[in-house]
Amino acid sequence: MKIETQCLHAGYSPKNGEPRVLPICQSTTYRYDSTDHVGALFDLSVPGHMYSRISNPTVAAVEEKIAALEGGVGALCTTSGQAANLIAVLNICSAGDSFLAVPTIYGGTINLFAVTLKRFGIECIFVPPDASEEEILAAVQPNTRLIFGETIANPAVCIFDIEKFARAAHKKDIPLVVDNTFATPVLCRPMEFGADIVTHSTTKYMDGHAVQVGGVIVDSGRFNWDNGKFPELTEPDESYHGVRYTQDFGKAAYITKARVQLMRDLGCYPSATAAFYLNLGLETLPLRMERYCQNAEAAARFLSKQEQVDFVNYPALEGDPGHALAEKYLPGGCSGVIAFGVKGGRAAAVRFMDSLKLASNEVHVADIRTCVLHPASATHRQLTDEQLIAAGISPGLIRLSVGLENIEDILADLQLGLDSL
Ligand SMILES: *Cc1c(COP(=O)(O)O)cnc(C)c1O
Numbered sequence: 001m002k003i004e005t006q007c008l009h010a011g012y013s014p015k016n017g018e019p020r021v022l023p024i025c026q027s028t029t030y031r032y033d034s035t036d037h038v039g040a041l042f043d044l045s046v047p048g049h050m051y052s053r054i055s056n057p058t059v060a061a062v063e064e065k066i067a068a069l070e071g072g073v074g075a076l077c078t079t080s081g082q083a084a085n086l087i088a089v090l091n092i093c094s095a096g097d098s099f100l101a102v103p104t105i106y107g108g109t110i111n112l113f114a115v116t117l118k119r120f121g122i123e124c125i126f127v128p129p130d131a132s133e134e135e136i137l138a139a140v141q142p143n144t145r146l147i148f149g150e151t152i153a154n155p156a157v158c159i160f161d162i163e164k165f166a167r168a169a170h171k172k173d174i175p176l177v178v179d180n181t182f183a184t185p186v187l188c189r190p191m192e193f194g195a196d197i198v199t200h201s202t203t204k205y206m207d208g209h210a211v212q213v214g215g216v217i218v219d220s221g222r223f224n225w226d227n228g229k230f231p232e233l234t235e236p237d238e239s240y241h242g243v244r245y246t247q248d249f250g251k252a253a254y255i256t257k258a259r260v261q262l263m264r265d266l267g268c269y270p271s272a273t274a275a276f277y278l279n280l281g282l283e284t285l286p287l288r289m290e291r292y293c294q295n296a297e298a299a300a301r302f303l304s305k306q307e308q309v310d311f312v313n314y315p316a317l318e319g320d321p322g323h324a325l326a327e328k329y330l331p332g333g334c335s336g337v338i339a340f341g342v343k344g345g346r347a348a349a350v351r352f353m354d355s356l357k358l359a360s361n362e363v364h365v366a367d368i369r370t371c372v373l374h375p376a377s378a379t380h381r382q383l384t385d386e387q388l389i390a391a392g393i394s395p396g397l398i399r400l401s402v403g404l405e406n407i408e409d410i411l412a413d414l415q416l417g418l419d420s421l
Contacts, residue, residue, distance in 0.1 A: 061275075069185040086112060111382055226246055
């Protein structure tokens, strides 16, 4: 099935007389006929739901849909994008391990990786996004377990060269994890370019209406964990009376471990109601992505012609440093987020933003309504100046998340901002 059809039908097919719309199974628990059956569930020898910290029918339907959209073998929903990236890393990294990431990733992820995980003995080594394959290979240490990047970086909107990083990761027998939040599987399916694991903040375009905070991890099922480097997947799990994930779950080893071990222990599984809202958003995702791309491209072209504007980062623009990569990875459009700066730096950026009437100034992005944010004073406030530069964020950078309003109204609003300068 094509992606528009999958967005509507994957994950849930009602049988005769059942509800047409995915039902909300708002139940923490499930009844079984026998103690033996419950025992078998705990042994993971029969499929089924046992407790809604680990799985739930409504959430499972959405997981199946997202796995289909990304082309993976399985998915695990989480209560936030932060939880998704945390579990994606912790699933194969322990104290004493390291992993590589590019510094252009979302500020919240940088805090998680560079500060919080460090407290737990996991080191994040940052490599520049334009590093050569040799430089990436040289940065990989014997204890390095994965490489991490974002398809379209939040907020600098630079494009991650998925194939280059996948090649380097695979030469070192480690997986590539890609946060595909801004592109969504409608615009890019990172697994087609070599990503092994894909994560999302479903809070953003997937939901699209700003009604739930959520995340998801998708497993391609293609990484060979049996290469001697990942005993946590190939050797018996003590916390699960000797389960061997690769032997017992084959291609779904990674995502099964993430669920039955880490989700069991960390407990950040979304509610059925949250999954229901996410599913509503997913149903119209392809239609919305098309319009976000059109509106954002028009807004980016408009801004790039204004003399008060210092720079515009939007990879669909011909002169953008990410343009060639965008043509390869995002042929259908570059999503709805633009990073730009006005002449006069931080003070002018604040004046511009405070003059807007339609676009709201809020801590959100990738929403149905146009919104703006000044990363240096909000999402990236905790970053040092050095980290800001590495993330591609100048003090005057404005992140504009173009919504689905009529483009003429959006441009008129941007004109208000320009007139204030
Ligand atoms: C927002 C965001 C996150 C974090 O997701 P939450 O749902 O806010 O926890 C992670 N990665 C990217 C690219 C994001 O934009």
